[in-house]
Amino acid sequence: MEIIEKKGFIVVKDLKNFDLEETFECGQCFRWKRTESDEYIGVVENKVVKIFKENDEFIFEGCTYDEFTNFWIDYLDLNTDYGVIIDRLVKKDDVMKRACSFAEGIRILKQPLFETLISFIISANNSIPNIKRVIERLSIAYGKEIIFDNKKYFSFPTVEKLASANEFEIRKMKAGFRSPYIIKTSKLFLEEEFTVEKLKLMGYRDAKNFIMKCAGVGSKVADCTLLFSGAFTNAFPVDVWIKRIIQTYYLDKDKSLKEISEFADNKFKDLAGYAQQYLFYYARSNM
DNA sequence: CTGCAGGCCGGCG
DNA sequence: CGCCGGCCTGCA
Numbered sequence: 001m002e003i004i005e006k007k008g009f010i011v012v013k014d015l016k017n018f019d020l021e022e023t024f025e026c027g028q029c030f031r032w033k034r035t036e037s038d039e040y041i042g043v044v045e046n047k048v049v050k051i052f053k054e055n056d057e058f059i060f061e062g063c064t065y066d067e068f069t070n071f072w073i074d075y076l077d078l079n080t081d082y083g084v085i086i087d088r089l090v091k092k093d094d095v096m097k098r099a100c101s102f103a104e105g106i107r108i109l110k111q112p113l114f115e116t117l118i119s120f121i122i123s124a125n126n127s128i129p130n131i132k133r134v135i136e137r138l139s140i141a142y143g144k145e146i147i148f149d150n151k152k153y154f155s156f157p158t159v160e161k162l163a164s165a166n167e168f169e170i171r172k173m174k175a176g177f178r179s180p181y182i183i184k185t186s187k188l189f190l191e192e193e194f195t196v197e198k199l200k201l202m203g204y205r206d207a208k209n210f211i212m213k214c215a216g217v218g219s220k221v222a223d224c225t226l227l228f229s230g231a232f233t234n235a236f237p238v239d240v241w242i243k244r245i246i247q248t249y250y251l252d253k254d255k256s257l258k259e260i261s262e263f264a265d266n267k268f269k270d271l272a273g274y275a276q277q278y279l280f281y282y283a284r285s286n287m
Numbered sequence: 288c289t290g291c292a293g294g295c296c297g298g299c300g
Numbered sequence: 301c302g303c304c305g306g307c308c309t310g311c312a
Contacts, residue, residue, distance in 0.1 A: 027293065124294040130310065131293085176308025181295085218295050239293040256302085280293085 010060040017082035019105020048148035099282035110230030115156040120224040121216040137173040162186040181216025236264040236272040245283040
């Protein structure tokens with residue numbers, strides 16, 4: 001990867017295994033928007049950035065060299081060699097081979113922990129367009145305004161803001177029955193002072209049980225949170241799509257979610273999270 | 288009108 | 301423990 005600083009933007013060359021659509025539309029995040037000209041604009045923490053591809057170069061608009069090297073590289077997981085991960089996964093079997101070659105440009109983002117947790121609480125029994133709308137409404141109502149390219153954007157609310165909100169207000173954001181979960185979880189998050197570092201020290205099992213104490217957080221939401229916040233790459237969220245593809249290609253129909261989870265753990269081990277993303281993207285596009 | 292979307296909770300056997 | 305009905309909301 002070669003990074004070149006220009007006036008007001010960054011040019012990145014020689015970056016393999018990075019595709020904007022595959023990364024931002026594989027279901028791990030909800031706040032990246034594609035423009036008419038296939039650029040992606042995202043809000044993360046208090047930053048807004050626009051990314052697009054020009055020939056073989058990636059252009060990052062609205063960030064400095066320091067922001068790129070100190071923040072976006074980590075967030076986008078650009079220092080990890082996904083070629084090595086894919087090489088190891090394609091050796092597993094033909095299904096993985098097809099899944100990996102179908103989306104070789106996925107990067108598993110390291111998103112802010114609180115935003116990830118709340119976003120996936122909202123995702124429960126919900127549709128992706130709806131999830132995005134609720135998160136957007138929450139950000140407009142409780143986040144901070146950021147001006148980028150003469151347009152208004154809003155950061156995801158802080159834990160303090162959501163912890164002090166009441167259920168009636170949150171229901172106005174159309175979060176439905178998840179509204180009390182959002183508030184309760186925010187309060188617990190504040191009390192326990194959750195951080196990715198703290199969760200990492202606990203180890204995967206304990207960390208998962210720990211965040212499952214949050215209201216609205218079951219096994220699937222917990223694994224999504226641990227995987228997409230960069231805490232544990234071995235977390236393997238089992239949703240309907242993963243269930244579908246595992247039951248079609250690997251296990252019998254009658255296997256429970258727990259059995260699917262154990263199967264993935266044994267088969268993919270430390271790479272389970274990556275495997276999940278390739279399988280998920282593949283299943284959603286082809287099943 | 289019914290059914291369902293990236294599940295979770297609570298009650299019951 | 302495992303199973304199952306109900307659930308906000310929006311859209312087919």
